[in-house]
Amino acid sequence: MSEARASFGYPIFLDLQGRLAVVVGAGPVGLRKVDGLLQAGAQVRLIDPQEPVSCMDNLEFLAREFEESDLQGATLVFACTDKKNINAQVADAARRQSVFCCRADLPEDGDFALPALFRQGALTVAVSTGGGSPTLAAEMRDRLQRHVPDCWGVSLDLMAAVRRKWLTLPNGAQYNQQVLRRFWAEQLLPQLEQKNRNKINQLLIETFGKEFSLEQLQVQLPEGMS
Ligand SMILES: C[C@@]1(CC(=O)O)c2cc3[nH]c(cc4nc(cc5[nH]c(cc(n2)[C@H]1CCC(=O)O)[C@@](C)(CC(=O)O)[C@@H]5CCC(=O)O)C(CC(=O)O)=C4CCC(=O)O)c(CCC(=O)O)c3CC(=O)O
Numbered sequence: 001m002s003e004a005r006a007s008f009g010y011p012i013f014l015d016l017q018g019r020l021a022v023v024v025g026a027g028p029v030g031l032r033k034v035d036g037l038l039q040a041g042a043q044v045r046l047i048d049p050q051e052p053v054s055c056m057d058n059l060e061f062l063a064r065e066f067e068e069s070d071l072q073g074a075t076l077v078f079a080c081t082d083k084k085n086i087n088a089q090v091a092d093a094a095r096r097q098s099v100f101c102c103r104a105d106l107p108e109d110g111d112f113a114l115p116a117l118f119r120q121g122a123l124t125v126a127v128s129t130g131g132g133s134p135t136l137a138a139e140m141r142d143r144l145q146r147h148v149p150d151c152w153g154v155s156l157d158l159m160a161a162v163r164r165k166w167l168t169l170p171n172g173a174q175y176n177q178q179v180l181r182r183f184w185a186e187q188l189l190p191q192l193e194q195k196n197r198n199k200i201n202q203l204l205i206e207t208f209g210k211e212f213s214l215e216q217l218q219v220q221l222p223e224g225m226s
């Protein structure tokens with residue numbers, strides 16, 4: 001890897017809800033970025049002189065070439081055209097306006113890169129190769145995904161609900177990380193694998209107290225749990 005190549009060393013999970021993200025270029029690459037942004041609840045402005053075949057109606061589409069003023073109010077911009085000079089123009093405009101830029105064709109001229117992802121409920125696993133090999137990032141993501149059982153997502157919902165409740169108890173109960181890790185691995189996961197709703201409920205009450213029943217935690221278990 002050359003000196004100039006960015007390694008995108010600082011991983012971060014952003015809350016983009018209601019924030020403006022601009023995507024320049026509506027080819028397959030731009031549309032992939034749009035898809036992820038909409039899933040994250042961002043407000044999206046997509047710019048391309050040619051309207052894509054499948055343009056979603058929940059975004060602002062500008063059927064023209066990019067202009068510097070398109071970045072006004074933006075939090076992020078993605079330069080995804082097939083023209084190097086236009087992507088360079090977008091990255092320069094972003095620098096001038098202090099907007100973080102992802103340049104799809106020349107990553108080292110941008111500020112950030114997207115990882116390959118999979119999600120299971122609130123659980124997100126993100127793989128980055130520091131821009132080195134996106135194909136390998138996707139392959140590694142696929143392999144990791146095969147090792148994550150279906151019940152991890154719901155186990156997270158339960159652990160998060162227990163934690164929230166715990167933290168808001170009047171005497172501010174302390175909890176021990178070691179205990180939580182063991183509870184999750186040795187008790188909760190095996191019961192979730194058995195899909196036995198009553199036993200899970202009993203386990204929660206016995207471990208944390210009667211106010212930690214499934215009903216009081218307001219966590220929905222997936223269909224098919226007896
Ligand atoms: C730096 C980065 C910036 C960014 O775009 O965020 C970037 C840059 C570049 N990608 C290129 C090519 C391809 N990228 C993909 C796919 C993905 N690319 C994604 C991320 C990133 N790509 C960031 C680094 C991530 C990391 O650290 O590894 C993924 C993970 C996430 C996403 O896009 O959402 C998504 C996986 C989707 C999924 O399966 O989930 C495919 C395959 C395909 O399209 O199916 C190809 C063609 C095959 C190949 O070349 O490998 C090229 C050469 C372009 C050219 O030829 O001109 C560049 C530019 C360069 O490297 O110079």
Ligand SMILES: NC(=O)C1=CN([C@@H]2O[C@H](COP(=O)(O)OP(=O)(O)OC[C@H]3O[C@@H](n4cnc5c(N)ncnc54)[C@H](O)[C@@H]3O)[C@@H](O)[C@H]2O)C=CC1
Binds near residue numbers: 026030050083086103
């Ligand atoms: N980062 C990534 O994940 C990947 C990046 N790439 C890079 O991304 C670039 C785009 O890839 P594709 O979407 O496949 O290309 P594409 O050619 O299908 O789409 C590019 C779009 O940009 C638009 N465009 C051109 N000039 C414009 C302007 N001045 N303002 C606004 N829009 C303009 C075009 O009308 C076209 O719709 C490729 O050239 C390649 O360098 C390619 C694969 C993956």
